[in-house]
Amino acid sequence: MAYSDKVIDHYNNPRNVGQLDKASTEVGTGLVGAPECGDVMRLQIRVNSETQVIEEAKFKTFGCGSAIASSSLATEWIKGRTVEDALAIKNTDIVKELSLPPVKIHCSVLAEDAIRAAIGDWKKKNSVAETANAAAVAH
Amino acid sequence: MLKVIDSAVPVACWSCSIGHNDFTLFCPHCSKIQPPPGGDYFSVFGLEPRLNLDLAALEHEFHRLSRKLHPDRFARAQENEREWSLADTALLNDAYRTLKEPLRRTEYLLKLLGAEIGSDAGTEQGGHDKKDLSRVPADLLEEVFELNMQLEEMRMARKLGETDPELQVSLERAKRKFDVLLSEVDQDLRSQWQVWDEGDAAVRKTAQKLMVALLDRRRYLSNLVRDVTETLGA
Structure with missing residues (x-):
């Protein structure tokens, strides 16, 4: 099976590989795995608590080319977005962008899961219950 | 002890027209030889x-049926019987290969019962919602990730011509640990076999869930053991 040029590009020049300080309250960490193939993916975000914008995103993935490309692309996409905007990214968007074949769709699912897990972790740390926050602002 | 299935679909024999089960x-x-039966791999052996x-x-039953189905025996038979002897033999071989190997047998049975496991899982576009994200425990993921980091570090050091004895030792320790975890998973699987074989519908359902989780865990562990072994041996 041939990888698309975009997958090969992300694989050879992965964007945003690295690590953020897991202990920081500004940082959310998502560690997810795909038991189908044994891949593991860690995606981290640093969020500006004022603006809710994801200012930095880093990833580290142990897996196949498609898993690395999916997570690399995911960090590119979420950088500069607000947390809520980032949650709108769907695995099918990644599939389309990277022209992933059916057998590699689970890699994109993993990337979407990683985004959600990272944002979930950040929310938990900052006890963001969006509704409660909104209510607090309103009062 | 071979048990014969009694809840089979009756079909009429092509030769004598008397009804018999479809398995x-x-x-x-x-x-007379019959076309490939419609049951599962277990029923091929009357189980x-x-x-x-x-x-x-x-194995005994496999050899007995192989001999009976052997295409040489049908060299002078009707064309449909010759074809069936080939098709039945292929089915018998697939069934035997799957059932004799414990992991393949377990995966086969779980898939038969509707579980999503192995490479088929989560590959459908619409399959995402069905996937249970909590299937792999977080602490196992942490461990897998950490060990992968160590492996990468060791490979990089090797490339630069360095050998870090500390890293070597910690990898060897990790390998022993993951070997132990792997054999624990296998033991747990075996005890769930017993539970499933003897349980009622509700008990079986619980055992099935446990076995799917154990097989997922096993896949991670065996990948890790393979990678660590490769890195240590390089």
Whole structure:
């Protein structure tokens, strides 16, 4: 099976590989795995608590080319977005962008899961219950 | 002890027209060969789905049926019988290969019962919602990730011509640990076989869930053991 040029590009020049300080309250960490193939993916975000914008995103993935490309692309996409905007990214968007074949769709699912897990972790740390926050602002 | 399935769909034999169940390779009345039966791999051997199998009896039955189905025996038979002897033999071989190997047997039975496991899982576009994200425990993921980091570090150091004895030691320790975890998973799987074989519908359902989780865990562990072994041996 041939990888698309975009997958090969992300694989050879992965964007945003690295690590953020897991202990920081500004940082959310998502560690997810795909038991189908044994891949593991860690995606981290640093969020500006004022603006809710994801200012930095880093990833580290142990897996196949498609898993690395999916997570690399995911960090590119979420950088500069607000947390809520980032949650709108769907695995099918990644599939389309990277022209992933059916057998590699689970890699994109993993990337979407990683985004959600990272944002979930950040929310938990900052006890963001969006509704409660909104209510607090309103009062 | 081979148990014959009694809840089979009756079909009429092409030769003697007497009805028999759809799981048999030979007509119980006129002994003529039948087209590939519609049941599962267990029923090919006249067995009910089970996880603890008598492997000696299975092998014995495999050889007996192989001889009976052998295409040489049908060299002068009708064309449809010649075709069926090939098709039935292929089915028998697939069934035997799957059932004799414990992990393949377990995966086969779980898939038969509707579980999503192995490479089929989560590959459908619409399959995402069905996936249970909590299937892999977080602490196992942490461990897998950490060990992968160590492996990468060791490979990089090797490339630069360095050998870090500390890293070597910690990898060897990790390998021993993951070997132990792997054999624990296998033990747990075996005890769930027993539970499933002897349980009622509700008990079986719980055992199935546990076995799917154990197989997922096993896949991670065996990948890790393979990678660590490769890195240590490089």
